[in-house]
Amino acid sequence: xxxxxxxxxxxxxxxxxxxxxxxxxxxxxxxxxxxxxxxxxxxxxxxxxxxxxxxxxxxxxxxxxxxxxxxxxxxxxxxxxxxxxxxxxxxxxxxxxxxxxxxxxxxxxxxxxxxxxxxxxxxxxxxxxxxxxxxxxxxxxxxxxxxxxxxxxxxxxxxxxxxxxxxxxxxxxxxxxxxxxxxxxxxxxxxxxx
Numbered sequence: 001x002x003x004x005x006x007x008x009x010x011x012x013x014x015x016x017x018x019x020x021x022x023x024x025x026x027x028x029x030x031x032x033x034x035x036x037x038x039x040x041x042x043x044x045x046x047x048x049x050x051x052x053x054x055x056x057x058x059x060x061x062x063x064x065x066x067x068x069x070x071x072x073x074x075x076x077x078x079x080x081x082x083x084x085x086x087x088x089x090x091x092x093x094x095x096x097x098x099x100x101x102x103x104x105x106x107x108x109x110x111x112x113x114x115x116x117x118x119x120x121x122x123x124x125x126x127x128x129x130x131x132x133x134x135x136x137x138x139x140x141x142x143x144x145x146x147x148x149x150x151x152x153x154x155x156x157x158x159x160x161x162x163x164x165x166x167x168x169x170x171x172x173x174x175x176x177x178x179x180x181x182x183x184x185x186x187x188x189x190x191x192x193x194x
């Protein structure tokens with residue numbers, strides 16, 4: 001918890017607030033950020049800090065995330081977003097490594113007049129190829145469907161309304177995840193054979 005003091009608070013006023021905090025059983029450390037004076041509550045029951053609002057130099061009390069994280073858990077943004085982005089970057093690096101050192105279908109250069117071999121789809125694009133093979137109609141329908149499916153995948157954390165930590169509470173989200181994995185596997189098999 002952060003106690004925000006008025007701009008230009010004198011050292012005596014800061015010491016008076018610190019003394020009142022020690023009397024309440026919530027010691028803190030004084031911080032100075034430009035012209036702002038802050039006091040960071042370091043120990044004790046932070047709820048007692050609300051009594052400091054009666055002090056003339058105290059402008060506001062800003063709660064930090066500790067109690068909220070213990071109560072509600074970590075929010076999707078930024079914590080889980082950063083973790084998912086880091087994992088995605090690692091997987092992208094692994095794919096670049098595999099593509100650079102183990103490219104499929106690398107052979108010697110074709111001789112003059114010889115037909116070049118047909119390009120092969122990489123294994124990790126087989127589900128996308130399966131979606132494109134199933135998409136009927138004009139040529140723009142398949143790529144648009146891929147973009148829509150990607151947007152739905154990214155929007156799933158916003159759509160998920162399950163509460164609780166048990167398996168029963170998470171059953172709908174787990175069932176949806178298993179269904180998506182089965183669909184990706186089926187599309188991968190269909191795209192690999194196409």
